[in-house]
Amino acid sequence: MLGIDLVYLPEFETKMKxxxxxxxxxxxxxxxxxxxxxxxxxFAAKEAFFKAIGKKEGWLDVWIEKNKDGKxxxxxxxxxxxxxxxxxxxxxxxxxxxxxxxxx
Amino acid sequence: xxxxxxxxxxxxxxxxxxxxxxxxxxxxxxxxxxxIYDLSLKMASFLEERGIGKGDRVCLWAGNSPWWAVAxxxxxxxxxxxxxxxxxxGKTRAQTIIKLSGAKLIIQSEFKLEKLLNLDSIIIExxxxxxxxxxxxxxxxxxxxxxxxxxxxxxGTTGDPKGVILTHKNxxxxxxxxxxxxxxxxxxxxxxxxxMSHMFEQTVGFLxxxxxxDKVVFLRTLRPQAIMDALKEENISAVGVVPRLLxxxxxxxxxEIESKKLATVWKILIKLSKNKSIKFKKFIFxxxxxxxxxxxxxxxxxxxxxxxxxxxxxxxxxxxxxxxYGLTECSPILxxxxxxxxxxxxxxxxxxxxxxxxxxxxxxxxxxxxxxGYWQNQKETAKAFDSKGWFxxxxxxxxxxxxxxxxxGRKKDVIVTSEGINVYPQDIEAILNYVPGVKEAxxxxxxxxxxxxxxxxxxxxAGFKNMKQIIQKANEKLDPQNQITxxxxxxxxxxxxxxxxxxxxxxxxxxxxxxxxxxxSTDILISLISNLTLKPIDExxxxxxxTSDLGFTSISRLELVNYIEQEFRIDxxxxxxxxxxxxxxLRKIILEGIKNITPNRLKFYPNTKYGIKTRAMLDxxxxxxxxxxxxxxxxxxxxxxxxxxxxxxxxxxxLSYLDQPAIMFSLPKKWRYSTGTAMREEFFFAKKxxxxxxIWKELAFAYATIxxxxxxxxxxxxxxxxxxxxxxxxxxxxxxxxxxEGSRARDGQLQDFxxxxxLMVKELQIPVVPIRISGIENIFPRGAILPKKGKCVxxxxxxxxxxxxxxxxxxxxxxxxxxxxxx
Numbered sequence: 001m002l003g004i005d006l007v008y009l010p011e012f013e014t015k016m017k018x019x020x021x022x023x024x025x026x027x028x029x030x031x032x033x034x035x036x037x038x039x040x041x042x043f044a045a046k047e048a049f050f051k052a053i054g055k056k057e058g059w060l061d062v063w064i065e066k067n068k069d070g071k072x073x074x075x076x077x078x079x080x081x082x083x084x085x086x087x088x089x090x091x092x093x094x095x096x097x098x099x100x101x102x103x104x
Numbered sequence: 105x106x107x108x109x110x111x112x113x114x115x116x117x118x119x120x121x122x123x124x125x126x127x128x129x130x131x132x133x134x135x136x137x138x139x140i141y142d143l144s145l146k147m148a149s150f151l152e153e154r155g156i157g158k159g160d161r162v163c164l165w166a167g168n169s170p171w172w173a174v175a176x177x178x179x180x181x182x183x184x185x186x187x188x189x190x191x192x193x194g195k196t197r198a199q200t201i202i203k204l205s206g207a208k209l210i211i212q213s214e215f216k217l218e219k220l221l222n223l224d225s226i227i228i229e230x231x232x233x234x235x236x237x238x239x240x241x242x243x244x245x246x247x248x249x250x251x252x253x254x255x256x257x258x259x260g261t262t263g264d265p266k267g268v269i270l271t272h273k274n275x276x277x278x279x280x281x282x283x284x285x286x287x288x289x290x291x292x293x294x295x296x297x298x299x300m301s302h303m304f305e306q307t308v309g310f311l312x313x314x315x316x317x318d319k320v321v322f323l324r325t326l327r328p329q330a331i332m333d334a335l336k337e338e339n340i341s342a343v344g345v346v347p348r349l350l351x352x353x354x355x356x357x358x359x360e361i362e363s364k365k366l367a368t369v370w371k372i373l374i375k376l377s378k379n380k381s382i383k384f385k386k387f388i389f390x391x392x393x394x395x396x397x398x399x400x401x402x403x404x405x406x407x408x409x410x411x412x413x414x415x416x417x418x419x420x421x422x423x424x425x426x427x428x429y430g431l432t433e434c435s436p437i438l439x440x441x442x443x444x445x446x447x448x449x450x451x452x453x454x455x456x457x458x459x460x461x462x463x464x465x466x467x468x469x470x471x472x473x474x475x476x477g478y479w480q481n482q483k484e485t486a487k488a489f490d491s492k493g494w495f496x497x498x499x500x501x502x503x504x505x506x507x508x509x510x511x512x513g514r515k516k517d518v519i520v521t522s523e524g525i526n527v528y529p530q531d532i533e534a535i536l537n538y539v540p541g542v543k544e545a546x547x548x549x550x551x552x553x554x555x556x557x558x559x560x561x562x563x564x565x566a567g568f569k570n571m572k573q574i575i576q577k578a579n580e581k582l583d584p585q586n587q588i589t590x591x592x593x594x595x596x597x598x599x600x601x602x603x604x605x606x607x608x609x610x611x612x613x614x615x616x617x618x619x620x621x622x623x624x625s626t627d628i629l630i631s632l633i634s635n636l637t638l639k640p641i642d643e644x645x646x647x648x649x650x651t652s653d654l655g656f657t658s659i660s661r662l663e664l665v666n667y668i669e670q671e672f673r674i675d676x677x678x679x680x681x682x683x684x685x686x687x688x689x690l691r692k693i694i695l696e697g698i699k700n701i702t703p704n705r706l707k708f709y710p711n712t713k714y715g716i717k718t719r720a721m722l723d724x725x726x727x728x729x730x731x732x733x734x735x736x737x738x739x740x741x742x743x744x745x746x747x748x749x750x751x752x753x754x755x756x757x758x759l760s761y762l763d764q765p766a767i768m769f770s771l772p773k774k775w776r777y778s779t780g781t782a783m784r785e786e787f788f789f790a791k792k793x794x795x796x797x798x799i800w801k802e803l804a805f806a807y808a809t810i811x812x813x814x815x816x817x818x819x820x821x822x823x824x825x826x827x828x829x830x831x832x833x834x835x836x837x838x839x840x841x842x843x844x845e846g847s848r849a850r851d852g853q854l855q856d857f858x859x860x861x862x863l864m865v866k867e868l869q870i871p872v873v874p875i876r877i878s879g880i881e882n883i884f885p886r887g888a889i890l891p892k893k894g895k896c897v898x899x900x901x902x903x904x905x906x907x908x909x910x911x912x913x914x915x916x917x918x919x920x921x922x923x924x925x926x927x
Binding site: 005007011012013014015016017018019020021022023024026027028030031032034036039043047055056057058059060061063065073075076077078079080081082083 | 192194214215216217218219227229324325326579580584657658659660662663666677678679681682819820821823824846856858859860862863866910911912
C-alpha cells in the first residue's frame with residue numbers, strides 16, 4: 001500500500017497561521033519540527049499515510065517522530081504493526097513531499 | 105485590597121477550594137486555590153532565576169488556561185509588568201509589541217506556527233514540568249498601587265499599536281467596582297471563552313471571580329461540542345461573550361427550529377410567554393435551557409454593541425443577557441446592567457466610582473480605573489484627554505433620566521466587529537494600496553447582518569480584474585484579526601472626494617448600502633466555499649464535488665471544516681470530507697447534525713456502586729473459586745502500589761485469556777474494584793460474523809462488561825472515543841488495565857507494543873504500573889479449550905511517571921519495565 005502527498009509551503013503557511021494546530025499535530029511533533037518546512041513535511045506524511053491506508057481518519061491518530069539523526073518514523077493507532085510502515089520526506093524550495101508505504 | 109498581589113494573597117486562605125477546572129477534552133483537571141498559590145510563587149522564583157526583576161516587561165502570548173494564570177501572577181509577584189498578547193495575533197503583531205514594550209522575556213505556546221525566537225522564551229506547555237522542581241518564592245513583595253501592573257496594546261498593525269498603561273490601582277479598583285455593581289448572590293462558576301489577554305475577560309471572567317472566591321472553567325479546545333459539554337457538565341452560572349457568539353447560537357437554535365418544522369409552534373410559544381416571568385419561560389423553553397445546565401444565570405456581553413434583535417431573542421427565551429460597556433483604557437468596565445435589571449438597548453448605569461459625562465455627543469470619563477497614559481507615546485496620550493483631564497472614549501452616546509447609558513457609535517474611524525475587535529481602516533487601506541493592481545482602496549464598516557464587517561472597496565488599475573487574488577495578497581500581510589472578509593469594486597472611475605482629496609467615506613457607504621449585492625442572498629455555506637476557493641459563486645453548485653470540482657486541497661479542506669464548525673456550531677469529524685463529498689452532502693450534515701451510525705458501546709455503569717456490588721458477587725461465587733482451583737498463585741511487588749495517590753494505567757504482558765482474572769485476583773480489593781480493563785473491540789465485534797457468532801459475542805461482551813468491568817479499545821479506528829472514555833474513568837478515580845501487545849504472545853516472547861499506549865499516557869497524565877504474569881501459559885495457553893492446574897506468578901513493578909517523553913519513548917520504557925520484571 002502506497003501514498004504520496006505534496007505540500008505547497010506558502011499555502012501551508014497562510015492557512016496554518018490561523019488554524020488550531022492542536023487538531024492536527026501532537027505537541028511532540030510541534031516541538032520536534034520548529035521550522036515551517038519540517039512541519040509541512042510532517043503534514044504531508046500524515047496525508048500520504050491516509051492515502052496509503054485508503055481511508056481518511058483523525059489527524060491525531062497518526063504522528064511522526066524523529067530520532068536524533070532526524071530520521072522520521074511514523075506511528076499510528078490505525079495499524080497493528082508500526083514496523084511495517086516506511087516513510088520518506090523531502091523538501092525543495094516551496095515544496096515538501098512525503099511518501100508512505102505499508103508492507104504486508 | 106490595593107494591588108493584584110493582595111488579590112493573589114487571598115488564595116492562600118482558601119486552601120482546597122476549587123479555583124480552576126481545566127477540561128482538555130479527554131480529562132478534567134481541578135486546581136485548588138492553594139495549588140495555584142504555590143505554583144505562582146514557584147513561577148516567581150523561576151522568573152527570578154531568568155533575571156526578571158521589578159519593572160521588567162514580560163510578554164504572555166498563549167491561550168486561556170490555569171498556566172496563563174500562574175504565569176500572570178508569577179510575573180506580578182516579581183513586580184514585573186505583564187504584557188498580554190492575544191493568542192490569535194500573528195508573529196508580526198507580537199514582534200511589534202515586543203519591540204514597543206521592550207520586553208525581556210516571552211512566555212509563548214507550542215501551538216503557534218511562528219514562534220518568537222529572538223528573545224528569552226519559555227514554552228508555557230512546559231511549565232507544569234519545569235515548576236515541579238522549583239522552590240517557591242518565600243517573601244511576597246508589596247508593590248505600590250501606583251506601580252504599573254500591565255501594558256495592554258490596542259490594535260493597529262501598520263500604525264504602531266498603543267500600549268495602555270494599567271497600574272495595580274487601575275485594575276484592582278475596577279475589579280472591586282465591577283463586583284459591587286453586578287451583585288452576585290452566591291458561589292458562581294464562570295466559563296472562560298474569551299481571551300484573558302483582553303481586559304473584558306480578564307476583569308469580568310477572571311480577576312473578579314477570583315476576588316470573590318468563585319471557580320473558573322478553562323477549555324483546551326473551543327470546538328462547539330466542547331463548549332456545550334462544559335456548560336452542561338460544569339453547572340456553569342455565567343459566561344462572558346461577545347455579541348457574535350450570541351448571534352451564532354441564535355442562528356443555531358433558529359436552524360434547529362426550521363429543520364424540525366416548528367416555526368409556527370415557536371411563534372405561538374414566544375407570544376404566550378411574552379410578559380411572563382423568567383421561571384415561566386424557563387419551563388416553556390426547557391429543551392433549550394437544558395443545554396446550558398441547571399445553574400445557568402446569565403450571559404455577560406461586551407466588546408461590541410449588542411443588536412436589539414439578538415438581545416430580544418434571548419430575553420424572550422428567558423435568558424439574562426447583562427450588557428456592559430468599557431475600554432481597555434478603563435480596565436475596562438465603565439457601565440453595566442445588573443443581574444437584577446437589564447435595560448434593553450442600554451449598556452446600564454455607570455459603575456460606582458466612575459464618572460461619565462457627555463460632551464459634544466462624546467462619552468468622557470474619569471475614575472480610579474481610568475489609565476493615565478500610553479507607554480512611551482506622549483503624542484497619543486495628550487490626544488486622549490481633554491483640558492480638564494477627562495478621558496475621551498471616542499464613543500458617542502447619551503444618558504437617559506434614569507442614568508442609563510446608551511451607545512450611539514464610534515467617533516473615530518474605527519470598525520468594531522461583533523466579535524469586539526477594533527479594526528482600523530487606515531491600516532488595511534495602507535496594505536491594499538501597495539498590492540499590485542490596486543489604484544485606490546477605501547475600507548468602511550458595512551453591516552450585512554453579521555454585525556459590522558471591514559468591507560474593502562477598490563478602484564483597480566487597467567488590466568487587473570482578479571479581485572479575490574488582490575484581497576488574498578492583502579490578507580496574507582494582515583494580522584489574523586484584521587482580515588478583509590468582504591469586498592467589492594467601486595462602480596465609478598474614482599471615489600467621491602473632498603476639495604483636499606480625502607475620500608468621503610459616508611458617501612461611499614451610502615452607495616454601498618443602496619446597491620443590492622450580488623451575493624446578499626447567497627447563503628453562508630456557498631460564500632464560505634467561494635471565499636476559500638476563490639471561485640465565483642455561480643460556479644459552486646449543490647452537486648459540485650469538493651475535491652475534484654472545487655479544488656479543495658487537504659489544507660484548504662481543513663480550513664473549510666474549521667470555518668463550518670465555528671459558524672454552524674457543530675463538531676465535524678476529521679474524516680467528513682473525502683473524495684466523493686459534494687456541497688449538498690455538507691449542507692445535509694449541517695442541517696441534520698452528525699448522526700452517530702456506530703452505537704456507543706462505552707458504558708460507565710460497571711463503576712457505580714451497584715456495578716461494583718454485582719462484580720464482587722460474581723467474583724465470590726464464580727471467578728475466585730475458579731482461580732483458586734486452577735491457580736497456584738504467587739503475587740509479588742504489592743508494596744509498589746502503596747505509594748500511589750490516584751488512578752494508574754496498569755500494563756501487562758498478554759499470554760492467555762485468563763490474564764485479566766488472574767491480575768484482578770492479585771490486586772488488593774481497593775484496586776480490584778476501581779479498575780477497568782481494555783478489551784480489543786475486534787475480538788467482540790469483528791466485521792464478518794455469522795448470526796450465531798454475533799449472538800454469542802454480544803452475550804460475551806455483556807458478561808465481560810458487567811463481570812470484569814471491561815470496556816472496548818478498538819485496534820483500528822475509533823481510538824479517540826475510547827481515549828475520551830478512559831479519561832472519564834480516570835476523572836472518576838478508576839484505573840485502567842491494558843495489554844499493550846494487543847494479542848496473546850505466541851512464543852512467550854514479549855511482542856511489540858501498540859502505539860496507542862503512548863497517546864494514552866500523554867493525554868491521561870497518570871503513572872504507569874508494569875505487571876508481569878508468568879506460568880499462565882501452562883494453565884490456559886493459546887488454543888487450549890480447558891484449563892489445567894498450574895503455578896502462576898504475578899509481579900507488580902515500580903510505578904513509572906512520565907513527563908515530556910515522546911510517545912515512542914513512553915512505549916519503549918514501558919516495554920523495558922515489563923521485561924525487567926524478573927520472573
